[in-house]
Amino acid sequence: MARIWTRLHEYLGVPPGRLTFDMVRRATAGKLAETDDLDWKQVLPRTPENGQWNELAKDVAAMANTRGGLIIYGVTDTIDLVGIDPEAVAIQQYEQWIRNHVQPYLPDLEIYPLTDDSTSTSDGARTVLVVDVPASEMAPHFVYGTAQRDKEQMAAVVPYRASDQTAWMPEHQIERAYRDRFARIGRAEEELQHHLELTVQHIAAQTEVPSAWFVAAARPQRPLPRSVRTLDRNDACEVLRKALDRAAAMFPGSAPTDGVLSGMSADVRENPRPGLRRWVCSTLERDRGPEFITELHDDGVVVMAGNVSWVRGRDDLPARGADLTVPEWLVMACCRDFVATVQELQRALRLDSAQQLTASIVAPHGPRALAPTTYDSTFHREGTPPYARRPHTVQAVHTVLSPASEDQEGQTRVTELHTDLMNQFGLAGLG
Incomplete structure (x- = not known):
């Protein structure tokens, strides 16, 4: 590129x-x-x-x-x-x-x-x-x-x-160059992990109900070019609007589902608040409804998080010790919104570097069995397959997105993230 x-x-x-x-x-x-x-x-x-x-x-x-x-x-x-x-x-x-x-x-x-x-x-x-x-x-x-x-x-x-x-x-000099390479790799992994940990800590502090969350972060593999500009609020809104359109068009013909972006109300999504060198859209300050976070950082980082154990129209608390549900379709929607947002921020900042993407499913309030659910179109109901695994911990999964990537590559990266996450529950994912 x-x-x-x-x-x-x-x-x-x-x-x-x-x-x-x-x-x-x-x-x-x-x-x-x-x-x-x-x-x-x-x-x-x-x-x-x-x-x-x-x-x-x-x-x-x-x-x-x-x-x-x-x-x-x-x-x-x-x-x-x-x-x-x-x-x-x-x-x-x-x-x-x-x-x-x-x-x-x-x-x-x-x-x-x-x-x-x-x-x-x-x-x-x-x-x-x-x-x-x-x-x-x-x-x-x-x-x-x-x-x-x-x-x-x-x-x-x-x-x-x-x-x-x-x-x-x-x-x-060759020895120093190798040290620099290994340090870059380690620093990139540390920075991504740092973003994920801060997000999980924020969720745990802002919420009281045990829940399962999709948490993801992306960062450029190379430092930003000298030309990089800082997004203002209008720029951030434009990135999110374009990301929403890109996410909706990413899998044409599939049933529409609400992810981190599409699940937010327009007044939240179109009114990002300033953070530390970033713009933040969050519903955690609201008393009811789905809980989502989207962050657009000045250095090209994207952070997303969504409560996947929340069910639309039901705000009741899970029973003590009950499994936390992880709907397969909602994880897919979150992966879709995440990749689409990374693509649009790449374009807005004119990034000439590939993006490193990491995603996971976490329980911020402590380990709890995570029960995957799938939708049975024949009987029009959702449930946990009998063969599914209920892990307490899901490993983070990774992929790389090229600069100025097109729709087909975006779809491929969504599939990779979703499949790698759902495979850990014994499900096939999108693959």
């Missing part, structure tokens, strides 16, 4: 969006100098000869090991836009070189040409080739190739960008 905020966007002062040929033209006209996240090159990548390193693979790995960036072919060392021959571009071959020579693999890399739309091809329209390299959570990336002195000996190095040059990491 191409990034929507780059060095060229910053230099030209244009809003986030897809890179265009005109932006390249204006940047070269202004002699925008190379940096650690911008590399101008005149000649298209060539097949290595005489034991040389694959330069494309080396340059891509160097960008990924630093903070990501653009490699643009068709610009001279003096930053003159000369273009390249579009007929000579071999994107599949370039991608194959990168797959063969760069490890770990870079799944979000994008290679694409840009042509001057203001001039027809017959009149000599110029074209450049863009290699858009994301900052990688899996750095350090090694480049593998044949050693110069011995064609049979494979070697591996770790390049990185130092200002406008490419250098090689010494052993101590």
